[in-house]
Amino acid sequence: MSKRKKTPMMEQYLAIKESYKDAILFYRMGDFYEMFLEDAKKAAAILEIALTSRNKNDDTPVPMCGIPYKAADNYIAKLIGNGCKVAVCEQMEDAAATKGLVKRQVVRVITPGMILNEELLDKTSNNFLLALSKTQDVAGIAYLDISTGTFKTTQVESRQSKIPLELIDEALKVDPKEILLPSTFKNDPVYKHIRQAFEGRQITYLEKTAFDVEEAKERLLNKFKTRSLEGFGAENLFASISAAGAILSYIQDTQMRDTTHLFQIIPYDMKNFLVIDDRSCKNLEILTNIQTLDKKGTLIHVLDRTVTAMGSRLIKTWLRYPLIDKNKIRRRLDCIEEITRASHIHQLIITHLKSVYDLERLGSKISMGQGNARDLIALKNSLKKLPLLFKELSLFKSSLLNGKDLEDQEMILNELGSLAGLIEEAIREDATHLLNEGGLINDGYNPELDELLLISRDGKSWIAKTETTEKEKTKLSSLKIKYNKVFGYFIEVSKAQSNSVPDHYIRKQTLVNAERFITDEMKQVESTILNAQDKRNALEYSIFCTIRDKVISKAALILKMADFIAGVDVLQGLALAASENGYTKPVINDLNTISIEDGRHPVVEKLIKGERYVPNSIEMDDMENQILLITGPNMAGKSTVLRQVALTVLMAQMGSFVPAQKASLGIVDRIFTRVGALDNLSAGQSTFLVEMEETANIVNNATQKSLVILDEIGRGTSTYDGMSIAWAVAEHLHDLNNKGVKTLFATHYHELIKLEDIKPRIKNFNIAVKEFNDNIVFLRRLVKGGTNKSYGIQVARLAGMPDVVIDNAKHILSGIEQKNNTDIPKPLPQKTKKKGKKREKKDDNQLELFNYNEQSIKKMLEKIDISSITPLEAINLLNDLKQKSIK
Template sequence: MLQQYLSIKERYPDVLLFYRMGDFYEMFFEDAQVASRVLEITLTSRNKNQESPVPMCGVPYRAAQGYISRLIDNGYKVAICDQVEDPKAAKGLVKREVVRVVTPGMIIEDELLDAKANNFILAVACHNQLVGIASLDISTGMFRLTETEDAPAVIDEIMRLAPREVLIAENLKAEDTFSVLFDSLTGFAVTSLDTKVFEFARSRQRLLDQFDILSLDGFGCETLKAAVSAAGALIYYVSETQRQKIEHLDGMQTYSLGQFLIVDDQSRRNLELSANIRLGNRQGTLLSILDQSVTAMGGRLLSDWLRYPLLEPDPIEGRYNAVAEAVEKIQIRKDLRNCLKSVQDIERLGSKIAMGHANARDLTSLKKSIATIPELLGILDGFSAELYRYGQSTTPLTELAENIHRAIREDAPPVISDGGMICEGFDDELDELIRISRDGKGWLAELETKEREATGINTLKVRFNKVFGYYIEVPRSQSKSVPDHYVRKQTLVNAERYITDDLKHFESRVLNAQEQRASLELKIFSAIVGEVKAHHNDILSLARFIAQVDCLSTFADVAQTNGYCRPTLNTEGVLDIRDGRHPVVEKLITAERFVPNSIRLDNQDDQVIIITGPNMAGKSTVLRQVALMTIMAQMGCFVPAKKAEIAITDRIFTRVGALDNLSAGQSTFMVEMQETANILNNATANSLVIMDEIGRGTSTYDGLSIAWAVAEHLHNLNGMGTRTLFATHYHELTELEQQLERVKNYNIAVKEWNDTIIFLRKLVEGGTNRSYGIQVARLAGIPEPVIKRSKAILAQIEDGSHPKAVEKKKVKDRSKKKDGHVQLALFSPMERKLVETLQMLDLSRMTPMEAMNLLNELQNKAQTVVY
């Protein structure tokens, strides 16, 4: 047995081998040591009395999924080695083979998957400076590929898909060109394959064989050599790990990154689209607000729409039309969603069945889901063609559901090898075997009664176990009353066990009937599975139809519940939102009412908006809500506003906050500058840029200089500029409104009262020259002595004098300080006051004499400024 184990293990050195022995999966040697530690199970050994005992541990066959899940979550792969022949028919050792390798990207069991999230495995390949990406969710059959020459875009796409496993060629690790790419894979399960696996010719042939075609032109990827190389490597890996051809992969979707609104990985995190930036879960994200879907398929499709917002107005408008009608027809929508609640995850059920991993309960779930389709289509009749068209090409599969209903019992056991799955009346031969088994139970009861009467032993029992089969058990105290034709088989402490010729004859007849029944039921079950496999494409089409209907009705539910409006799309660069709200924040705040805000961006007058105001006033909320509404609109979803006109946007960039990346040796400022560089190098006239407090990571004047230059660059980008929201504490930037034609100033209004401030949360026109930092510090709980001291220091600075420390003994002797670089202020406090005075003048109402007097006063003040 160990020789067989070691010969199999030799072919799978990098995985944990689950070796089937009876009712257990056993592990040996190093595998046992690893598994016992990770799974926290007992480590024992075989041949304990020998000098070198073999480490060993095991898990029950029927409970293996839970243990496999824990191993996968801890970064391990598991090879399932099963008995592949009947032990009764085997000559010598039972033959065993690996029937499947479970890896993070090769999971199909529902209990190991997130119902509303895809489980992607991804392959990356290179060909002539192009990078190809292929992604696959084997549990649903979703198979996509693309290629690009933009290396950063590859990283963003990997992060957007968030795969559980990534495949790469071994030779790429040594190439410096891809070092950044590999650095981005930290945290993913990365599997290296032989470079030959990624060769284009081999990969192309694998795809042709998989889909039984002569050319890849039908999938639009014949000339995409990098993408085809990645896709072919995926097919190789799937066949190697699953030990079969994956029949439910019936096609590929070729796409271009330019087909969709691009939101880079950093911006996705900043906007918290699908993951909370602090905890990493869905709480407090846009997805948590939008995903009110009632089916697993609808939830996955909605996540996909969030990952890939559209660029073409027509399909977006098609979604709007469907959502608008569903909003209007409330009762029909409610009936529709109640009907959808009865639909199981037929997309993943179809894949399990196609791969041969389904049981009778899976078929029953599929049957019940199919049975709801006629009702669903009937409800959709109440809508116009805009929503109903999603189901017009759907095959109801009523006949398939009826066949499953006639064949499979509702109370079928989870294990297909034990029998008890097939309904009586479906097969005459099976009915006869069932009758024999059922009559046998009655015969046993009659035998027990007859033997009690014949022997006078009232405590005599007829029983069964797997070791002895059927037997008669008599208390030892009554053994003298046992007839001579009883044959003793076992002696227990308190009982004797016997057999008789009649009992053995019965056992042979009944056990054979039960074995024949289980074998015949498995044969019938396989035939039903084959019928389901033949309809796999129809099942997949049905799943997509249900997912689309669920998504669109979910959008309608969310729109009506939250008071969203239908946006108007344009390609002229106009973004005009009236009383817009942040879809997440408005749901989370409880202490105050959410204040809506209006904002307009265009390419003629209001292209760059400078927003000033104190911390905590709501600048970041306004910025984020504009970006989120743009994404929602291009998903086909209504938006949280009274009225909204949304410009079709090709990319959204955000520079919001920053954290030190200490592991990469990057400071806050370096991270900030890298993100800014990405924006300046990749933004276009159709992009939306969100800049929040750029330049905070360095000294005030360096930061101001950078912020000023960045704002100018975005205004002048490629001679056209790009739509930009620019929140800042550098009030000097408000002067850009006077110098650049498409810059406008706005601020978040506050009200001062009793030396404190009240946040009004309202975005109003005009800049502000105050940050209210000390007042905000008081609200944050800074002790009052510190607040008072801060105010005194501020007054000294504004008067042009240098603040002095309270404790004189701690003042350093500045005369001993070596000469060095001194950074000069761009504007002195006195200059600032002169500028503010000029800004507040109303020349149209001043007399010549008043103007002369004021000019004389300003000249006297200016003479006190020291340069």
């Protein structure tokens, strides 16, 4: 810009831009937001709008582009979605009343983690900004959804220089849209693992002072207006304080306004919840489908029967943070049982909840000064539903439902009821979303406003009457009174009749087909009308702001009520899912056992087509049935059984009914999974490496109270290596801390069934298969005992493998399995297929799955009457059996 002539406007733009170098500056000019220089080039490409230039005739014209300010939300959403930040710069003065350059300043910075507009947000998901901090031997995270007021924090010991993996995994579980890190993390190789973990997400680096513990604590105390953080249980959580303080610093820098709706911070200990790491969450397809990454085919898709946006966000939290407190779990289960027994009340509750808008985001948006009249109307309509909702909820015994858990319930209902009455009295039901063009306040609410409305209406009525009168007086049939922003009110007459206008008409403008005139009397009336209109608009906005301020003063109450309603919605949704899907109430036992009778996979049973879903029962304990070793062919259903047990435990501990005939479950502290082998090639990790990393995580962190799900470990390497690893892992889990850990272990390595004879708490099971005419039928039933057959070739046939390949595979297998045969089997001769003839008889040397001699020997043995057979007959029979066996 140094070679360009800087106009006062461009000097102002560049001065403002200097403070927001990492953001695209939306510079307000009238009805448009303009962007210049590099911002314009970048924005034009992303938004697919025309890139023009300012001062086109200069040697170095300034690149520019612009968007209408009324349509800004859609454009901002696109920029944010492409990883940009947007600094919104508004005109702080009325251009018409200002001489020279209008004062402008940035009023907010919109980043991926700082979004308030519900049109830019997913209503079913939180939009978290997360900060990560390290102080001496402790590391912590804090995260905030500014659109809902949710503000939480946790920390863990960290005696090493690196941030602990468990904390990084917790951060990934939160799924933040933007991460704040100290600037010292940016290039330090010690923190490379953090940068890699958050790759693809928006990372913002702040100065180290933003994370200073003392300054951070001071910010928190000022924010919550308290003398200490003891009331939140965070006084000595130094890493948490550092991270939370950094978030407040970032809010001050980007939002430039008070955040009344942030009235608390909630510390939590990860040990108080059932831990499901990020990989296990993906493996079990709790929130996203592994194949498509969408919601269909997931547990959340089956369980989420909520009807409010608040409820749909909260159920995700319940799924990611199942409880380990038995009493809290039982309370939720009792609530669901109570709802399912009161179907009529349940339907009324659903009806009332459907009329409740997103109180969390409405309250937060209004508190941040961005709410309009329509937001207040939505808030009013929601608050007016509360008495009807609580009337139905009061019929339940559970305090989670009847509101007795809601502190100061009666006071909150009264306060919010008064607030709804105020909004109803003041704000017009048909109010526009614009705040400076009038039409916001009801008639009769404010005497001064009513007077201005009367003047405005009378003036407009005078204009309408004047047109009729002037037509009659002048006999000019083409005469019309019109209005535009340039001339105000004027009289328009056709060109043909313009010479016949009265002398007191003052010519104002000549058009091709018409002439425009004004009169002194009309200008006086116009001044009265327009002044009244301007005063009215200003007064309406002032009244609206007063009403909005009263709403802001009740923000904490609104959010408390929102939290309660979200909980009710999740409970009713789980009750609805239980009723529709035939779930049962699990028993939470104190025996540390898992007993599931006729359990089902909650997702697979909804998706399965063409066959009946076969339920399976599972019994696990720490005495005899601690590790269940499950064998069976591919496609038989091993993985389904494994996953359904894990999901049943998860559902029970989140407080949901479960897909089973009966279930009695002990508390599990962690669910580990090693299921499926997903390559991470972009990170340079092979399938086997990922597999071993997941397995290492299990053997290093599992406890006696954990549940381990292992599906085919070791298959990513050679057979003998893989089998050895699988065997060693099974033994290690059995012997873990001399107590072992409950494990479901599916494998193709049939040699592992020998472990049952070596380890007392390992039991063999297999998925039953029916053999028929060299084919197999999957029975999907889990039965006791191991199997030494994999049926790989039969599964290949089911998959559509050509007969010639199947036959050759059998031949090769037969050769490999012959004792002491180390030669490569010779391929079968190519067969020519002849029309009308059956397939040639199988080669006698092939390994038969269904041996006729074995079947005939079995029948001979079954016919023996041991009590009547003579010694000679027995010898002869034994000889016959021997002859058959060697044929």
